Amino acid sequence: MSFERIAGVLHAEQVSLAEIAKAHGTPLYVYSRAALERHYTAFDEAFAFIDHQVCFAVKANSNIGVLNVLARLGAGFDIVSGGELARVLAAGGNPAKVVFSGLGKTEAEIEQALKVGIACFNVESYAELARIDRVAQRLGVKAPVSLRVNPDVDAQTHPYISTGLKENKFGVPSDTVYDTYQYAASLQGLDVVGIDCHIGSQLTTTQPFVDALDKIIQMIEQLKAQGIHLKHIDIGGGLGVRYNDETPPTPAEYAKSLQPALSKLGLKVYMEPGRAISANAGVLLTTVDLLKPTAHRNFAVIDAAMNDLIRPSLYQAWMNIVPVAAPREQDSKQWDLVGSICETGDFLGKERELSLQEGDVLAVMGAGAYGFVMSSNYNTRPRAAEIMVDGSNMHVVRQRETLQDLWQLESCLPE
Numbered sequence: 001m002s003f004e005r006i007a008g009v010l011h012a013e014q015v016s017l018a019e020i021a022k023a024h025g026t027p028l029y030v031y032s033r034a035a036l037e038r039h040y041t042a043f044d045e046a047f048a049f050i051d052h053q054v055c056f057a058v059k060a061n062s063n064i065g066v067l068n069v070l071a072r073l074g075a076g077f078d079i080v081s082g083g084e085l086a087r088v089l090a091a092g093g094n095p096a097k098v099v100f101s102g103l104g105k106t107e108a109e110i111e112q113a114l115k116v117g118i119a120c121f122n123v124e125s126y127a128e129l130a131r132i133d134r135v136a137q138r139l140g141v142k143a144p145v146s147l148r149v150n151p152d153v154d155a156q157t158h159p160y161i162s163t164g165l166k167e168n169k170f171g172v173p174s175d176t177v178y179d180t181y182q183y184a185a186s187l188q189g190l191d192v193v194g195i196d197c198h199i200g201s202q203l204t205t206t207q208p209f210v211d212a213l214d215k216i217i218q219m220i221e222q223l224k225a226q227g228i229h230l231k232h233i234d235i236g237g238g239l240g241v242r243y244n245d246e247t248p249p250t251p252a253e254y255a256k257s258l259q260p261a262l263s264k265l266g267l268k269v270y271m272e273p274g275r276a277i278s279a280n281a282g283v284l285l286t287t288v289d290l291l292k293p294t295a296h297r298n299f300a301v302i303d304a305a306m307n308d309l310i311r312p313s314l315y316q317a318w319m320n321i322v323p324v325a326a327p328r329e330q331d332s333k334q335w336d337l338v339g340s341i342c343e344t345g346d347f348l349g350k351e352r353e354l355s356l357q358e359g360d361v362l363a364v365m366g367a368g369a370y371g372f373v374m375s376s377n378y379n380t381r382p383r384a385a386e387i388m389v390d391g392s393n394m395h396v397v398r399q400r401e402t403l404q405d406l407w408q409l410e411s412c413l414p415e
């Protein structure tokens with residue numbers, strides 16, 4: 001494990017989180033290089049039975065230090081914007097291992113991606129096919145495309161992060177898949193190479209993945225009969241992690257559940273895991289600012305807030321919150337851990353049994369995915385710094401913002 005107690009104090013690898021908080025202040029994101037590497041390698045090894053490419057979903061954590069650690073292992077990347085592509089390149093990622101997902105790629109983004117030679121565009125509509133074709137023809141190249149199909153399976157996860165149902169905005173609806181492929185194949189600027197799906201995030205069982213794969217395999221067969229031969233299948237991301245008492249499949253179990261069908265298919269396999277690689281490779285450190293016990297609730301005001309980590313506010317996500325120092329036995333109470341933002345929804349945890357004092361440093365576990373990337377400057381709060389621990393070393397991979405940074409691009413009106 002990469003976040004463990006040594007002599008009672010929580011450490012990232014060999015470095016005490018108490019020391020890191022002292023050196024760099026809080027709120028602070030801390031990542032473990034070893035954990036990122038272990039989680040990436042778990043996917044890579046689990047799919048060793050077939051030609052495959054693991055593409056880390058950059059949206060989960062786009063810090064270039066994080067991307068760089070993964071790029072050095074040979075990771076590919078799943079991007080959803082020109083900005084994410086630029087980050088991948090800045091981090092030393094190989095564009096030939098990049099897949100470009102998302103509903104609304106602009107002409108400029110398509111051109112940028114074609115110029116650097118990405119592996120594939122995951123396309124979701126006729127309009128997008130036409131747009132990519134237009135840009136590719138203008139540049140005199142062929143754009144590799146895959147259609148993201150909507151297999152209409154229930155991922156049984158939070159409605160905001162479930163994406164594979166027909167009422168969701170994502171993917172080509174299953175009843176128009178064949179027509180859309182025929183259309184794609186008719187366009188001169190496109191090279192139709194794959195099929196993909198992503199049914200949701202934080203899935204804790206393999207069954208929805210297996211069901212989606214079954215449906216996609218039927219589509220692949222049907223396409224073959226219509227003369228469309230694909231080279232790859234992209235099975236998306238979505239594998240869940242343990243935040244509380246969930247028991248998600250390991251990457252090995254996930255791979256095993258898909259192995260029989262994938263082996264028979266014989267196509268190259270892409271996958272786009274985000275959370276399963278980075279969530280438990282990161283923590284958010286925060287300090288207890290003041291305690292406000294009341295007759296109804298005990299509030300602990302902490303220096304991290306919904307602007308730093310929005311998952312609890314947005315999805316009622318439960319994230320484990322533990323003291324960095326050895327837990328005190330005495331005076332434990334139920335605390336609501338709240339930020340100081342003027343919103344009732346501003347909390348990181350509710351009714352947590354903890355013994356707290358002002359100045360205590362706490363760690364929000366599992367914060368390495370959809371943490372810093374979703375942070376904002378709401379209430380004019382500078383965003384947290386980010387640190388990468390590597391064995392007994394630590395590196396600042398993003399400096400803390402200063403107040404001046406926040407209004408650097410703003411101006412007063414002329415006199």
Ligand code: LLP
Pocket residue numbers: 057059060078101102161198200201202236237238239272273274275276311315369370
């Ligand atoms: N591929 C596509 C096309 C996606 O839309 C996503 C995530 C992924 C891959 C990576 O999924 P993962 O392996 O991380 O589950 N902010 C939410 C999660 C949103 C997920 C959006 N799409 C949260 O904090 O729970």
